[in-house]
Amino acid sequence: GENVEQHPSTLSVQEGDSAVIKCTYSDSASNYFPWYKQELGKGPQLIIDIRSNVGEKKDQRIAVTLNKTAKHFSLHITETQPEDSAVYFCAASRGSTLGRLYFGRGTQLTVWP
Amino acid sequence: GAGVSQTPSNKVTEKGKYVELRCDPISGHTALYWYRQSLGQGPEFLIYFQGTGAADDSGLPNDRFFAVRPEGSVSTLKIQRTERGDSAVYLCASSSSGQGRPQHFGDGTRLSIL
Numbered sequence: 001g002e003n004v005e006q007h008p009s010t011l012s013v014q015e016g017d018s019a020v021i022k023c024t025y026s027d028s029a030s031n032y033f034p035w036y037k038q039e040l041g042k043g044p045q046l047i048i049d050i051r052s053n054v055g056e057k058k059d060q061r062i063a064v065t066l067n068k069t070a071k072h073f074s075l076h077i078t079e080t081q082p083e084d085s086a087v088y089f090c091a092a093s094r095g096s097t098l099g100r101l102y103f104g105r106g107t108q109l110t111v112w113p
Numbered sequence: 114g115a116g117v118s119q120t121p122s123n124k125v126t127e128k129g130k131y132v133e134l135r136c137d138p139i140s141g142h143t144a145l146y147w148y149r150q151s152l153g154q155g156p157e158f159l160i161y162f163q164g165t166g167a168a169d170d171s172g173l174p175n176d177r178f179f180a181v182r183p184e185g186s187v188s189t190l191k192i193q194r195t196e197r198g199d200s201a202v203y204l205c206a207s208s209s210s211g212q213g214r215p216q217h218f219g220d221g222t223r224l225s226i227l
Contacts, residue, residue, distance in 0.1 A: 004155075006155075034215055034216070036218075041220070042220050043117070043204055043206075043218035043219050043220040043221050044156065044204070044218045045218070046215050046216070046217065049215055089155050089156075091155075099161070099169075100146070100158040100161055100169060100172065101146075101148075101156070101158065101216060102158070103155030103156050103157070104155055105153070105154055105155050106153070106154070106155055
């Protein structure tokens with residue numbers, strides 16, 4: 001099956017700085033890569049996703065990049081704000097998005113004011 | 114519109130008891146997923162329904178776990194003879210059919226087995 005590894009496990013940044021979280025995957029057949037934000041006591045919330053036919057996708061302060069050859073993808077958050085503080089998960093899926101998601105272990109992001 | 118709804122939000126029960134966890138997906142979503150999340154971990158897949166049928170149940174840990182979706186909407190995850198290791202947050206997600214449809218999660222049921 002798929003194995004998704006995520007780094008770092010914790011990340012602290014000053015408000016206004018950028019934050020980068022990196023993930024690698026093992027299955028070259030994976031072609032859908034969502035990122036989720038999870039706040040305490042809540043379910044994961046989708047923030048951005050990317051398909052394997054695209055190298056980069058951006059949505060305001062959030063961007064995701066994908067390197068299929070190296071089998072890694074990254075989340076970039078610019079101009080961080082205290083409300084960005086949460087646990088972020090990357091995930092990978094094989095085939096269509098009707099399939100199961102394989103999640104990384106998460107990154108606890110703390111943004112200091 | 115309304116998101117994925119899970120009930121109860123918390124469930125505490127004794128070892129050996131039977132529990133049912135309910136998931137109401139987003140209206141019109143034909144795909145429904147159950148995941149389990151232990152403390153400090155990412156969600157782990159349990160089972161996936163497309164309509165009424167379980168298309169993939171390979172993530173269920175053993176035969177004490179069972180899930181149904183009789184009318185293709187609401188789903189119930191059932192756990193028999195609960196064990197302390199079953200304690201976790203059980204998450205449900207739904208997705209509309211077709212390529213490129215992301216999964217939307219509920220807030221989960223926190224299950225504690227004493």
